[in-house]
Amino acid sequence: MNIDMINAAAQRLDGHVRRTPLLSSPFLDDIAGRRVFVKAECLQHTGSFxxxxxxxxxxxxxxxxxxxxxxxxxxxxxxxxxxxxxxxxxxxxxxxxxxxxxxxxxxxxxxxxxxxxxxxxxxxxxxxxxxxxxxxxxxxxIKPFDEPLVIAGQGTTGLEIAEQARAEGVENADVLVCCGGGGFLSGIALALEAVAPGLRPRPVEPEGFDDVARSLASGGIVRNNRTSGSLCDAIITPAPGQLTFPIMQRLCGAGVVVSEDEALHAVALAFSRLKIVVEPGGAVALAAALFHPDQSEGDAVIVTASGGNVDGDVYQSALARFGD
Structure with missing residues (x-):
């Protein structure tokens, strides 16, 4: 895996995928105590990166x-x-x-x-x-994350983040990425290494399913004890991939773990402050920026809103509990 594969994927994707926006809100900045930029991949075709x-x-x-x-x-x-x-x-x-x-x-x-x-x-x-x-x-x-061509495609998100962050004057910041098996994070990490080395990718996962964070901390692949039972279903995998883990181990900072309630709160805030629909698994990175600000450094943080395919009852519950 290298930047050449990601650039080649970007050429194949040109005209077929959406260049999703990098959103911000002064209300979210106030909560986090720094500027927060949200890469809205929930607006991608099919509602996900x-x-x-x-x-x-x-x-x-x-x-x-x-x-x-x-x-x-x-x-x-x-x-x-x-x-x-x-x-x-x-x-x-x-x-x-x-x-x-x-x-x-x-x-x-x-x-x-x-x-x-x-x-x-x-x-x-x-x-x-x-x-x-x-x-x-x-x-x-077509594997969901442990496949070079898939990783390369996800890495095009990193190319966009680098360009959009530069336009905002952000050259040094943590990039918090919703993480399951690591395909999204690995692709973004490889892209940022090549074009924006001041942006540091980090995984974010829900409590009880933090296999990537624990694997990075231990230096070897660690599996989750469970494979179901979370509202963050989009990012629940048994363990990091054989291809993705070495990339994450080389390029990524420590993982951040958020609670399910924090993810749901972030879902509600994404609606009220950014006017976007994000599913719980796609909101964990935003939750980390808002509710665990001490785990990031600098005056800005970039997060992925990786997906927006949420059932209506779950969405209504999030808004009812945490809506303004």
Whole structure:
């Protein structure tokens, strides 16, 4: 993995992905005690940064291979990204999703043309299910984070952050990134290393699912004890990836861990102060900036709002509890 792959992905993505804005609010600045800039990937196609990696992978495939179809496993955001990218490339997509994934994500994946195969993540192995389907149908697997082309696509977010931060006069700051398996963070880290070395990427995770933070602290890959049971479903993975962990270990600062309540509070503040819809897993970086300001340094912090695919009842609950 290197910056050349990210630049190549940026060329393939040009005209197909949205250049999402870097938002700010004086109200959020007051809470955090510093300037807060929010990279609104919740406004990306399919409501998540995942479309970048999906398009990167599909667009780089040999046409004959691509025509046979692709398969992915995801709790929802990668699923939707792959389904839309596959449809745009005129091919089929099978998506293996946990049966407890948010209803909206399952319905949206089907609406975008994906064939959804549900499984129980506590008792069944998605890799086994996906592997069997791929072999049976001749499908190409697009991994959600531990895949070079996917990482390269996510890294284009880092190129945009660097340019947008420079325009705001920010050259030295922590970049807090919502983190599951590390594909988003790894891609951003590689991009920033090359074009904005003063911006330091750091993972943010929910309590009880902080495998990346614990892995970075221990120097080796550590797994989560659970794989479900959090409203931050978008960033719940068993462990960091074999490809992503060495990148994060080399380039990223220490992880920040937030509570589920803090994530929900950030969801409400993103609505009231920025007028954007963010799901709990996509709001953890904002929560870290607002409610753990002592864990960042400098007069500015940049955070990712990585996704906005939230079920209505969860969103209403966040607004009811923490809305102004």
């Amino acid at each position: 995942k479309f970048r990696g999906a398009w990167s992978a599909l667009s780089a495939m040999d046409p004959e291979t691509r025509s046979r179809g692709v398969i992915a496993f995801s709790s929802g955001n990668h699923a939707q990204g792959v389904a839309l990218a596959a449809r745009a490339h005129g091919t089929s997509a099978v998506i293996v999703m946990p049966e407890d994934a948010p209803k909206m994500k399952i319905e949206n994946t089907r609406a975008l043309g994906g064939e959804v195969v549900l499984y129980d993540r506590e008792t069944e192995d998605r890799d086994e299910i996906g592997g069997a389907l791929a072999q049976e149908r001749g499908l190409t697997l």
